[in-house]
Amino acid sequence: MNGLYDMxxxxxxxxxxxxxxxxxxxxxxxxxxxxxxxNIILTPHFRMNMFETSRDVVEKNYRALVEQxxxxxxEMKLYLGCEFHSNHDMTDMLxxxxxxxxxxxxxxxxxxxxxxxxxxxxxRSYTLISSGFTPVIAHCERxxxxxxHIDFAEELCDMGAMLQVNxxxxxxxxxxxxxxxxxxxxxxxxxxxxxSDAHNTSDRSTHIGECADFVEKKYGSHTARRIxxxxxxxxxxxxx
Numbered sequence: 001m002n003g004l005y006d007m008x009x010x011x012x013x014x015x016x017x018x019x020x021x022x023x024x025x026x027x028x029x030x031x032x033x034x035x036x037x038x039n040i041i042l043t044p045h046f047r048m049n050m051f052e053t054s055r056d057v058v059e060k061n062y063r064a065l066v067e068q069x070x071x072x073x074x075e076m077k078l079y080l081g082c083e084f085h086s087n088h089d090m091t092d093m094l095x096x097x098x099x100x101x102x103x104x105x106x107x108x109x110x111x112x113x114x115x116x117x118x119x120x121x122x123x124r125s126y127t128l129i130s131s132g133f134t135p136v137i138a139h140c141e142r143x144x145x146x147x148x149h150i151d152f153a154e155e156l157c158d159m160g161a162m163l164q165v166n167x168x169x170x171x172x173x174x175x176x177x178x179x180x181x182x183x184x185x186x187x188x189x190x191x192x193x194x195x196s197d198a199h200n201t202s203d204r205s206t207h208i209g210e211c212a213d214f215v216e217k218k219y220g221s222h223t224a225r226r227i228x229x230x231x232x233x234x235x236x237x238x239x240x
Contacts, residue, residue: 001216001224005039005232006032006208007102008083008109008138008164008195012061015053016045018199025065029073031201035209039077041235043109043195046100047085055099079103079236083138085111086124091131102136102235109164110135118145118152122159129160136162139197141169147181153190162192162231167211168204170194186219192231 010018019025045051081102098104172179196206216224
């Protein structure tokens with residue numbers, strides 16, 4: 001399948017808990033390219049009191065990566081997004097600075113904590129939707145209110161949120177329970193995006209190509225193309 005996207009990864013060097021150096025970043029990009037990925041939305045963390053790297057520093061390191069990547073992978077397109085951890089000031093922050101969104105669009109890759117309950121996830125998601133944003137809930141299989149109650153996942157989709165799962169979870173690398181949950185979600189058509197959430201080339205690598213092959217064989221070419229190509233294009237349409 002040509003034109004694969006990885007829409008969730010931590011490859012920009014020195015800005016979060018992903019790649020530390022430009023050399024690390026290039027190793028991950030080689031892994032991405034070997035998996036058949038041609039388009040990558042780089043999503044460095046923003047989380048208060050944990051990952052608060054200046055957006056200016058993020059952009060500077062992003063540009064350095066784009067320059068280096070262009071020498072080895074001129075066909076690969078790199079875009080700048082963000083994985084934004086939910087907080088009570090998020091609406092104002094997202095309105096004020098589009099760099100916290102996915103490529104400056106209305107879509108927000110929204111992360112929660114394992115401690116967040118159903119009410120918090122519902123309320124924070126609704127707050128974004130009512131403010132004109134579309135939350136893309138990052139690796140939703142990690143949150144117990146979601147994976148223990150798939151009907152809540154359906155409720156979030158009905159509300160207007162979109163759900164992302166990790167490739168490693170679909171393939172069973174994060175445990176049997178997450179694998180079965182992700183596959184139920186795929187069967188019900190609740191998964192809008194699959195990202196790598198790659199941080200390195202060892203224990204948190206890409207697996208996008210492997211996962212795309214699996215989804216295509218198990219759920220059909222239409223589903224695979226929707227998840228790995230057409231839906232992520234919504235983030236980059238105005239930049240093509």
